[in-house]
Amino acid sequence: xxxxxxxxxxxxxxxxxxxxxxxxxxxxxxxxxxxxxxxxxxxxxxxxxxxxxxxxxxxxxxxxxxxxxxxxxxxxxxxxxxxxxxxxxxxxxxxxxxxxxxxxxxxxxxxxxxxxxxxxxxxxxxxxxxxxxxxxxxxxxxxxxxxxxxxxxxxxxxxxxxxxxxxxxxxxxxxxxxxxxxxxxxxxxxxxxxxxxxxxxxxxxxxxxxxxxxxxxxxxx
Numbered sequence: 043x044x045x046x047x048x049x050x051x052x053x054x055x056x057x058x059x060x061x062x063x064x065x066x067x068x069x070x071x072x073x074x075x076x077x078x079x080x081x082x083x084x085x086x087x088x089x090x091x092x093x094x095x096x097x098x099x100x101x102x103x104x105x106x107x108x109x110x111x112x113x114x115x116x117x118x119x120x121x122x123x124x125x126x127x128x129x130x131x132x133x134x135x136x137x138x139x140x141x142x143x144x145x146x147x148x149x150x151x152x153x154x155x156x157x158x159x160x161x162x163x164x165x166x167x168x169x170x171x172x173x174x175x176x177x178x179x180x181x182x183x184x185x186x187x188x189x190x191x192x193x194x195x196x197x198x199x200x201x202x203x204x205x206x207x208x209x210x211x212x213x214x215x216x217x218x219x220x221x222x223x224x225x226x227x228x229x230x231x232x233x234x235x236x237x238x239x240x241x242x243x244x245x246x247x248x249x250x251x252x253x254x255x256x257x258x259x260x261x262x263x
Contacts, residue, residue, distance in 0.1 A: 046165035049075035049094035051083045051111070052127060053103045057150065061098065064154045071161055079103040080111030087120065096164055098148070100127045101135070109135070112142055116240065123164045123241070133178055140179070140247055143240030146170035167209045169243030179250050195236060200254060202229050207246050207255040 048071055050058045055078070062073040074093050077083040080103060086092045097115075101108040112124055123145040126136075136147060145164045148157055156172075163170035171179075195203070198219075205215045212230070216223045230242075237248045249255040 044165070045069070046071050046096055046161060047074045047094045048072065048161060049077065049083065049092070049097045051077045051080060051097060051103070051108075052100040053078050054100075057100075061157070064157055065161060067154075067158070071158070071165075080106030080108065080114070083111060084114060094122065096123045096125060096145075096161060098125050098127055098161075102129070109139065112139060112144065116143060123168060125160060125164055125170075131174060136175065136178060137182060140175070140243070143244060145241060145243045147172070147175060166211070168241060169246055171243075171246065176250070179247055182251065195233070199229055199233050199236070202226065203233060203245060203249050204255050206230075206242060207249050 048065060050061050050073060052058050052061075058076045058078075062076070065071040065073055075083075075086060077086060080099070082105075083092075083097070083099075084106070099108045099111060106114075108126060112126075115122060115124070124143070125146040125148055126139055126144050127148050127150055128135075129150050131147070131149065139147075145168060146160050148160055152160075160170045160172075201219070202215060205218060210218065212223045212226045215226045219226075230245075233239075233245055234241075237245060239245050239248055246255075
């Protein structure tokens with residue numbers, strides 16, 4: 043069974059310890075790192091001792107906050123799935139962080155079961171979209187009046203985007219389309235390059251904004 047390795051980055055020790063207890067209730071998640079701010083996280087990554095696939099990243103921290111930490115991780119081209127922790131949803135900040143590659147969001151007063159679900163979904167699929175985030179994306183699509191032009195995606199690439207939105211893994215997509223997982227990975231890389239998305243979460247957002255896939259929120263809860 044896959045065990046997802048998680049880092050918790052928050053300046054409140056009590057919150058870090060409480061989050062660790064919640065996440066490690068089952069046997070699917072292991073908290074491998076705790077850090078009190080973004081700079082400590084980056085120092086641990088630089089040391090070569092950092093071991094995690096998913097980072098729970100608080101927005102408001104001293105020294106280096108969540109936004110600047112995410113931007114720095116992007117600048118270094120580090121491939122971690124980042125879930126933003128926030129005390130309250132700020133729509134403009136959420137949209138900015140989505141564009142910068144955030145894979146999910148969690149309110150600090152979220153139900154423990156949703157915390158676990160979000161981490162597992164991000165670990166398995168690379169993203170998790172809740173109802174609030176989906177409505178923001180749809181609202182931005184309407185306000186932008188489709189100013190973004192659809193790129194020259196091939197029919198196969200559009201087909202694969204649809205399967206990604208349905209939460210299929212590379213292996214499952216390969217089985218559906220009777221091609222190899224390596225070929226699927228090649229298509230995914232070209233999709234990321236064409237759409238200029240930073241990760242698979244960005245591809246899903248692109249699909250919603252360009253009406254490539256009709257997202258049913260029930261799939262993401």
